[in-house]
Amino acid sequence: MLNQRQFQHTISPQLLSLGILGILGLLYAPLLLHWLDGWLNKNISTEHEYFSHGIIGLPFAAYISWKNRKLWQRLPNRIHPLGAVFLLVGGIFYLSGISEWVNLSFPTILTGLCLWFKGILGLKLQRFPLLLVFLATPTLVPYLIAPYTFPLQSFIAGTAGFILNQFGMAVTVDEINIYVGGRIVEVAPYCAGLKMLFTTLYVGLMLLYWTGALSSRHKTISFLSIAVLISVSGNIIRNTLLTYFHGTGQEAAFHWLHDSWGGDMFSAVMLVLLIPILNKINSYFSEPAVIEQERANGQ
Template identity: 60%
Template sequence: MHILPKRFFLSDRHLPYWIILGLLMLLYTPLLLHWSEGWLNKSISIEHEYFSHGLIGLPFAVYLSWLNRERWQQLSHQVSPIESIAGLLLVLVGLLLYRGNLPDLINLSLPVILTGLCLWFKGLPGLRLEAFPLLLVFLAAPNSIPYLLAPYTLPLQQFIAGMAGFILLQLGMEVRVEQIYLFVNDRIVEVAPYCAGLKMLFTSFYVGLMLLYWTGVWQNRSKTNIFLAGILIISITANILRNTLLTFFHGTEMDQAFHWLHDGWGGDLYSAGMLGLLIVLIQAIDRWQSPIEAEPEPD
C-alpha cells in the first residue's frame, strides 16, 4: 500500500500514482464510508460489526505507509516480469471481486488490489515493505468468518455461563445454570454465540498485533507468546465479568443498567477499558527481561 512520496507534485514520473489513487478513491470511498458508518452506528450486520477494529486499524495502516514513503521511494523501479504479471493479475482479480454480487468478495477486493499494486510497482521488496499495513487492511475487511465460527463456540459459552453462575453464587444470589442459560429470580439470561466474547477476542488480537508492531516486541518470540496468552486471558476474563454483570442486572430487574452495558455506550466503555489493559500489559512485558536476556555476556 503506497502513500504519495515527497516531491510527488514535481515529477511526471509519478503521474500513474495520481491516476491509480484517484481510481481507488472513486471505487472505495463509498465502501469505506459504508463500513465506518455501520461500525460507528452499529447499523451494519452483526458479523460485519465484528470488524469494527478497522476504525483504528485502517488509519494506522495509512500512517505506517506514510512512514515508509522514503524507503518505498528508494526501492528499485526495476521489477521482474513475473512480479509485474503477478501484481497485474492480482489487480484484475480484485476488480473482478469488486464487480461481483457478494458483499464479502467486494470487501476483500481492497486488500487484493493493494497487494497487487505493491507487486506491480515494486515487486517483492515493495510487498515486504508494506506487508504489515496490508495485513491490517485484510484483517479489517468484513467477511463471514464470525458466522462460520459461531457454531463452534458452545464450549466457550458453557464455560462463561458456568463461571458467571459461580461468581453470582458467591455473592449470595440464587442462580441455576443449564448449559448456556442462567436462571435468576425467574428470569433467564442466555450466553448466546455472539455474547461469548468472540468480537472482543477479534478486536483484542487485532489491537495486540498493532501494539506488537509499534513497540517492536514482536521481534522477541518469548515476549510475543506471553503477550498473546495475556490477550486471551484478559479477553475471556473480561467477558466472564461482563456476562456476570449482565446476569445480575437482568435478574434484579435493573433493566436500564442491563441495556446500558449490553447494547449501549456502557459496552463500548467496557471494551475500551479492556483494550487499555493490553497497553499496560505490553508495556510491562516490554520492560521485563528474562533470565537469559539479563545474563551478562562473558568477558
C-alpha cells in the same frame, strides 16, 4: 531540452502514484465510508460489526505506508506475475456486486499493486499495513465460527453462574442458559466474546508493532497469550454483570452494558490494560539481555 526530460522523468512516477490513489479513492471511498458509518452507528450487520477495530486500524495502516514512502521509492521497479493475478481477482471481486467479495477486493487490489510495481520486496515492505487492512475487512468469518463456540458459551455461562452463587444468588445453569430470579439469560454465540477477542488481538498486534516488540517471538507469543486471557476473563465478568442486572430487574443497567455505551467503555478499559502489560513483558525480556551486556562489558 535535457532539463525538460529530467523533469518529465521525475514527475511521471509522482503523477502515476497520484493517479492510482485517485482511482482507488473513487472506487473505495464509498465502501470505506459505509464501513465507518456502520461501525460508528452500529447499523451494519452483526458479523461486520465484529471488524469495528478498523476504525483505528485502517488509519494506522495508512500512516505506516506513508512513513515507508521513501523506502518504497528506493525499491527497484520490478513487476511480479502474481501482481496481475491479484489485480484480476480483485477486479472480479469488485465487479461481482456481492458484498463479501467487494469487501475482499480492497486488500486484494492493494496486494496486487504492491506486487505489480515493486515485486516481492514491495510486498514485504507493506506486509504489516496489508495485514491490518485484511484483518479489518468485514467478512463472514464470525458467522462461520459462531456454530463452534458452544463450548466457550457453556464455559462462560457456568463460570458466571458460579460467581453469582458465591454472592448468595440462586442461580441455575443449563448449558448456555442462566436462570436467576425467575428470568433467563442466554449466552448466545454472539455473546461469547468473539468481537472483543478479535479487537484485543488486533490492537495487540498494533501495540507490538508500535513498540518494536513484534520482532521478538517470545514477546509476541507471551503478550498475545495474556491478551486472550484478559479478553476471555473480561467477557466472563461482563456476562456475570449482565446476568445480575437482568436477574434483579435492573433493565436500565442491563441495556446500558449490553446495547449502549457502557459496553464500549468496558471494552476500552480492557484495551487500555494491554499497555502496562506489554511494558512489563518488554521489561521482563529486556532485563536478561541488559545483564548479559553488562557482564560482557565488565569482562
